[in-house]
Amino acid sequence: MIPLPDLPRPACSDEEWQTRVELAAAYRLVALFGWDDLVFTHISARVPGEPGAFLINPYGWLFEEITASSLVKVDAQGQKLTDNPFPINPAGFTIHSAVHAARDDAHCVLHTHTLNGVAVSAQQAGVLPLSQQSIFVLSSLGYHDYEGVALRDNEKPRLVEDLGRGNYLMLRNHGLLTVGRDVPEAFLNMYLFESVCAIQVRAQAGGACTHVNPDIIAGARQQAAQVTKGLGAQLVWPGLLRRLSRRMPGYDA
Template identity: 70%
Template sequence: MSTNSQIQQQVSKEEWQQRVDLAACYRLVAQFGWDDLIFTHISARVPGPEHHFLINPYGMLFEEITASSLVKVDLQGNKVMDSDFDINPAGFTIHSAIHAARDDAKCVLHTHSINGVAVSAQKEGVLPISQQSIFVLASLAYHDYEGVALRDDEKPRLVDDIGDKLFLMLRNHGLLTVSESIADAFLYMYLFEAACMIQVRAQSGGGELLPIAPQIIDTAMAQAQAVTRQAGGALAWPALLRRLDRKNPGYDQ
């Protein structure tokens, strides 16, 4: 496999930074316990005119991924840069469909977290019962389960279902977020996962759940922008990287 210095010399400064951020995102997903061994994916578009994307090397744990080990592919999942690793075709079926359909889909993050799958199996989906849930519900779509995502004919239905939303619940399957940046996609997944975890715990308590009024959900995005000063995930991202540097450094290699 190519070394860090070899890969860095072959790509633009912008691509290298995207690689570093994506590798960090993979490791943070593992650190937060949302990973599923070597399965699920986070993909990011390579800055530049080509429709090239970075995705995880199939077979590596998320906690092991580095900037130089990420695989660069085109929209068909073909490698456009030498790599010793393959990619998971099922994973890129979902990701490529969304990347191709939306210019704002610079990063697509997908998980099979226990809480996320639990709520995805519930008919009513995400309930408006927590502060975290209102941000999710303000931009949430659903896609029905069609089996392991291997068929290209599922792509149009997936694209139609997500529309312009930032959050997608894949029923009986897991969670997915879409964003202009890796930092925002991670923040959205943090909110998505938190909403699902709170819901599962609240339901397990057995008491009557108290719903949040629809008019509050309607203003959720404006409230979120006010809290984050319009910066979204970028505000938390440097702190998350500092945490990662303390606990699992080396993602930038």
């Protein structure tokens, strides 16, 4: 067995450390929920007070191994800003740098390759209005056609245009992407997105499906604010951290 190095806590502001802890928690929660794809997807978060800088995973670490100290800080050109011996995923940088640069409100960007998500992304009709969960995704959803592994800068404008001002992006034949005003919001958005895809695949396997009335989808954002009492993702995030501390402690190291 090759052990991971014990990386020291980086010198940073309290605000950056809090973001690191939340982002590391999101990585481990993705693993806990079974959405990880070995080391091949990514989550990023903006560094508070440092325009253009964001945090992303050290390439080669499993999501269940990520800690707050291990996260790599990079600038808008992908140059490391902290002393970290691990590289970053080049495809991850292309996708995340594009979204962070274009969306001031996208403080966290989360991308997955789940079986359910990729299955629905391969369907011509995309997400269908089959469930209560689907109305929240459909009210803020874009689609981006597959162009191969995301390694080319010239794909960035199309990706950003397809996301628009939405919070959900289906990457055709590839997977799912969500954004959030913070880490908890991006995670909750992905929970909904993944749930929608899992329900759709199962519902389609059972035969003919009933669709939700489009008028209901139009009011989904207002309904989401009501059902969470205006707290949004903060309603569930503390509980998720408690679950993570019980089952997969150590993310805040």
